[in-house]
Amino acid sequence: MTASGTLVLDNGASLLKAGLASHKDPLVMPNAIMKAKSERRRPFIGNQIDECRDASGLFYILGFQKGYLVNWDVQKTVWDHVFGKDCLGLNLSRLNVVVTEPFFNFRSVQEAMSEMMFEEYDVAGLLRANAGDLCVAAEPARPDNLCCLLVDAGYSFTHVVPYIQGKKRREAIRRIDVGGKVLTNHLKEIISYRQLHVMDETYVMNQLKEDCCFVSQDWRRDMKQAALPPADNPILRHYVLPDFTSLRRGYMKPRDPAAAPAAEGEQLIRLTNERFSVPELLFHPSDVGIQQMGIPEAIVEAVSACPPETWPHLYRNIRLVGGSSRFPGFRDRVYAEVRALAPDELPVKVTQPEDPVTCAWRAGAKLAGESRFSSRLVTRAQWEEHGFNICLDTFDV
Template identity: 35%
Template sequence: MGMERSSVVVLDNGGGLLKAGFGGETDPVAVVPNCVGRPPSSKKWLVADQLQADDADVTGVSLRRPIDRGYLINPEVQREVWDRVFRSLLKLEDLSQSSLLLVEPLFNPPSLQRSADELVFEEFGFGSLCVADSPSLVHLYEASRPQGPAVASLVVDCGFSFTHAAPVMQNLTLNYGVKRMDLGGKALTNYLKELVSYRSLNVMDETLLIDHAKEQLCFVSLDLQRDLRLSRKSGKENILKCTYVLPDGVTHTKGFVKDLNEARRYQSLPDGTSNYTSELDSKMEVTGGQGDTDKADDRRKVDLTQNEFVLTNERFLVPEMLFQPVDLGMNQAGLAECIVRAVNSCHPYLHPVLFENIILTGGSTLFPRFAQRLERELRPLVLDAYDVKITCQENPILGVWKGGSLLASSPEFESMCITKAEYEEIGSARCRRRFFH
């Protein structure tokens, strides 16, 4: 007897955001932080969606995450988050009647696989389990769309903990070709915290607020030297300057951008660089470089009693980590080189196909101009005979979950699962052989 679609729970258990819903649905029911947090003024821990509540003051909140560097290392915290999601948000009463499609990270060690299986079968009592990886699900979803990749694609997943460039062929991730950068959304947020704390206010304990500021204000530079010059200008001439206001706990409990129109002035910058840059240089010569002095004076006059901070070059230097980590003192290849290495690890017959079917997913790909910059970096590294085509997912945060929903509603899904009875009879390690990664 086949399972009904509504009995399959699809869980994309990300390091930053957890996405959960039912197989066959268009969108997940819950997209919540995969963590618990405790505000300084309270002894109570807030779990998942409670951190998103309108009345929740996340200033100085202490966070505990179940996932570190992409892997589930704290099952106790994960149990709290899952319990909240399954019982309160998905409103599931008898999990033994449900199957779980769980998205796990690539190269998950056997000991951590066993911990996840114990949570699924012993703590929550799911009837059956299927495990999938994010690149194969992204490919599955995009292949189901009009003009999507039919056979193979290169999925670039810029997630919370790290970034993967993963070749996928016929819905199977080619593990031997996967290349990883130890950089993701968490590292970018931490870098922004350091920059702001060094230049104006100490925000090292404001993870959720700085995460929000990063998402609202950061963008990818198409001309780094030009934007660095612009960021040194003073006053109204600096079109990159913007202000983020921290909560005061009285009139507002959430951080916000003071002037969104001001923050988006950079979008009017032309893509061409030569004329604009030379014009800028001549202006700076006329002023005698006064902009640099003004900028230094401005920073010395920062009022530390104010609950706000100003961003200029931080806005593009933070995403720059993904493209040129060496410039920021990190001994890693940039994203474009990572992609080329992943493609070159595959059979030469696949090279043109993969370069023509690059799919971007993950929250860090949402930075404005991300795809344009990546294409500019890639083009000189790829043979002229090959086309480079980059596809941005409609919603890169939900792309993996949507692929999971599609898989969970397929006729083959039931045969892909391991049941609770099988787990109890032969154990985690032997059950896991059913999954290809």
């Protein structure tokens, strides 16, 4: 079966990325059901949120809790919408499906997912894989690419995963309990305490985080600059909140010390050190009471848990993926801190794909077109004969 006969479903806890492997780009949408105060009777599924007239105070119903799929009713509702005629319009009985799952997924969740794909959707074949496995498998095999250290900064967690000749080293994986959810919640708390009550505005604050935040390269310098008067303050920005009539998405005003802060009808949030103190949690989780190491320390510890002969290869092939890795300055900060912590004689190189969010989907689409793809699938006939046991034997998750 060709790439046109394969559906790739990167099933993230926050965003779902789906599309046929032959498509150029995936459909990206919230992996949730949402309810709005303005339209109480109607739930919005996935990309239907674009039809909501007023998304203030949006309430999310998620299938995932703490990184793992627990609410199958919600997930099936989202999947039905994605596969149905309003979105992709697919007949899954004729398709192979590549679906992602989190690292260290529970056996019960794996079994339920496999059963739903074969029994509910009647798929022709199934490949379950970690998103990180797909990203690494898609890279061409080269002498300088024998090992890879993947940093997956997602919604619920950040995972640091060493791969040696394409196989993940399970005992060396490190997990940090900080991801996009913690960052958005922290931003809501800071702004609610300092300026305006926004604890119910997850949708808007998530957009503000994406539009305004960056990773500091020098924390002390930036804190001093953020405290300067407006005319001398390079950090200060104003964010225009959406009113969902004339403005559907907020935006950050360009820096202009001479301009008046607010035009008529604008509601502003003033941002100074919030812009870099929120992403700083990825490097210092203890700032919000999470007693864990930050990403650079986790990278060094993960490498140290691997055989010494692999260390040079891992340090020179650190790859950043996931939505929380998109902050400006993130790659440079990871490089600078790992370079300071790693042995001096070992070269360090940190790379990032053009779009860290859709990286796993594109890797899955690429894999679907390769000759080795069929050997990694569990077919419907195999499922009917062996049940879930064949999945345990076939999938390396």
